[in-house]
Amino acid sequence: MDFRQQYKIRKKVLLGFLLAATLVGLVFVMGDASSSQKISNKVLQGTLPFWRGENFFTEKMRVFGGFLLSKKTLIQENQSLSSRVNMLEVQLMSKNMIVEENNDLKELMGRSNFSEGLLATVVSKPNRSPYDTLLLDVGEEHGVATGDKVFAHDEVAIGLIEEVSQNVSRVKLFSSPGEEIEVTIGSEHVGAVAHGQGGGNFEVSLPRGVDIQEGDVISFPSISTEVLGIVEKIQAEASDSFQTILFKNPVNMNELHFVVVRIK
Amino acid sequence: MALRIIAQFIMLFSLLFLPWWVTALCGIVFLFFITSFYEIIFWGFLGDVLYGTQITSLYNFSYLMTVGALVLFVLMQYAKKEMRLYEL
Numbered sequence: 131m132d133f134r135q136q137y138k139i140r141k142k143v144l145l146g147f148l149l150a151a152t153l154v155g156l157v158f159v160m161g162d163a164s165s166s167q168k169i170s171n172k173v174l175q176g177t178l179p180f181w182r183g184e185n186f187f188t189e190k191m192r193v194f195g196g197f198l199l200s201k202k203t204l205i206q207e208n209q210s211l212s213s214r215v216n217m218l219e220v221q222l223m224s225k226n227m228i229v230e231e232n233n234d235l236k237e238l239m240g241r242s243n244f245s246e247g248l249l250a251t252v253v254s255k256p257n258r259s260p261y262d263t264l265l266l267d268v269g270e271e272h273g274v275a276t277g278d279k280v281f282a283h284d285e286v287a288i289g290l291i292e293e294v295s296q297n298v299s300r301v302k303l304f305s306s307p308g309e310e311i312e313v314t315i316g317s318e319h320v321g322a323v324a325h326g327q328g329g330g331n332f333e334v335s336l337p338r339g340v341d342i343q344e345g346d347v348i349s350f351p352s353i354s355t356e357v358l359g360i361v362e363k364i365q366a367e368a369s370d371s372f373q374t375i376l377f378k379n380p381v382n383m384n385e386l387h388f389v390v391v392r393i394k
Numbered sequence: 395m396a397l398r399i400i401a402q403f404i405m406l407f408s409l410l411f412l413p414w415w416v417t418a419l420c421g422i423v424f425l426f427f428i429t430s431f432y433e434i435i436f437w438g439f440l441g442d443v444l445y446g447t448q449i450t451s452l453y454n455f456s457y458l459m460t461v462g463a464l465v466l467f468v469l470m471q472y473a474k475k476e477m478r479l480y481e482l
Contacts, residue, residue, distance in 0.1 A: 145430055152435055156460060170443045177444065180410050257413045259445030260458060292447055300447065308451030 171295035178267065178298050181253035232355075241353050247284065247390040248272060253298070256383050262306040262328050264289065266389065269297040273393050279356075281390045282381040287356040288330070291391065299391075304358065305330045305379065313358055315375070316346035322375075324348070324358070330379035332359060338366055338373050348377050398428055405437045409444070414459075417441065421463065425470040438463025 250272075254265035268274050278291040280301045289303040304311050309326035313334070320340055324332040336342065346361040359377040366373035401424045408417040417437070425431045441459035448454040 145432065148432060149435075152432070153464075156435075156439065156457070166443075170446075173440065173443045177410060184411055254410075254445070258410075259414045259441060261445050261447045261449070263445050263447050265445070300445070302447045306447065306449075308449050310450070 167293065170293060174265070174295050174298040174300070178253065181265070182267065185251060185253065229355075236353065246393045247281075248274065248393055250274075250280075250299075250389050250391050252386045252389060255386065256303060256329065262303045262326070263292070264301040264303065264383075264386070264389070266299045266301060266391065267297065268391060269294050269299050271297055274299050274391055275394065278394055279392045281356075281392060282379070282386055284390050285355070285357055286379060286381055287350060287358055288379060288381070288383070288386075288389065301389075303330070303383065305332055305383075311358075312351055313348050314351045315342055315348050315361070319351075321351060324377070330359075330381070330383045332377050334375040334377070335372050336375060338371055340373070342373070342375055398431075398433075401428060401431070402433060405433070409437060409441055414441070418462070418466075421466060422470070425466060426474070430471070432467060434463045434467055435460065 248268060250266040250268040252264055253267050254263075256262045256264060264280070266274075266280070274291055274294050276291055276294055279287055280289045280291065282288050287304065289301040289306075291299050292302040293300040302309075303326070304324075305326040305328060307326055307328045311324050311326075312321065313324045313332075314321055315334070315336075318341070320336065320342070322334045322336055324334045327333055332348070334348075342361060342364060344361050344364060347357055348359040348361065350356045350358060357380070359379050361375055361377045363376040364373055365376065401420075404420055405417065405424070408420050421431075421434045421437065425434060438459040438461075439457070442457045446456040446458070448456045449458065452458070
């Protein structure tokens with residue numbers, strides 16, 4: 131056996147040994163939840179500065195991008211946004227009154243649903259992994275705990291805090307593939323089980339006789355008004371006894387910058 | 395050796411800032427061009443540690459990227475041996 135052959139064999143043995151050691155290590159970590167969580171917490175803490183840097187950089191780039199737009203485009207955009215703001219302000223005024231009245235009535239009946247909200251920055255968006263998870267820059271030191279609900283625009287429920295470290299937390303979206311959640315659909319509050327499809331999309335199967343319209347609001351079966359999504363499409367063949375309702379979160383998960391964590 | 399080091403930086407960057415399918419694509423390219431790119435298993439594991447969550451439909455398994463990287467590594471090792479192109 132010459133030197134080259136010996137070298138090749140040694141290399142193969144070393145590679146095999148490395149692979150076996152990695153596998154044993156992985157099996158150990160995968161099997162032990164606490165050590166897996168410890169590693170996860172350390173890594174999340176270590177990578178947080180990178181994501182903060184990314185947020186800072188993208189924010190600066192957005193400001194810089196504004197300089198490159200033409201004056202005419204900016205004026206047109208400004209006009210259309212101003213009229214939209216006026217319209218929304220009027221809608222908001224009436225909505226706020228109704229919400230206030232609703233909260234007063236609930237309090238009167240001893241069913242107050244007030245919980246503290248904490249603003250958090252999204253440091254990693256769901257498209258970074260096939261898991262459909264968000265990473266937030268708040269953690270234990272801000273009072274966040276596992277199971278806290280996360281909202282976009284204060285009213286749209288998007289997920290639950292699944293793991294918390296010192297100042298980073300991981301959110302599992304309700305739309306994660308395979309997730310099942312109980313929902314109520316439309317003004318009739320039809321109860322159903324929604325299946326997460328990833329990226330803020332859901333699917334519900336209901337008997338054909340149930341009257342559901344596109345644009346109906348999907349919410350949680352609770353006393354508070356937590357919107358989960360809006361019906362986008364209803365699929366039903368003439369021969370089917372069931373209809374498939376496709377709905378999605380009214381927010382684009384990949385454009386989320388801030389969310390609110392409702393601390394229990 | 396230089397390519398190997400550059401590959402680690404690219405993998406880290408794509409894992410932190412780019413969509414997961416870009417990371418997967420980079421991994422496949424490096425598996426092809428770098429001899430025994432076993433580091434891909436580490437990058438898969440790091441991805442799971444950062445973003446991983448229990449997948450209900452997979453019996454609460456949460457190491458999808460590690461297993462994916464491992465499968466890719468083994469498949470590419472086998473494929474490279476069979477490819478005439480790789481011998482050139």
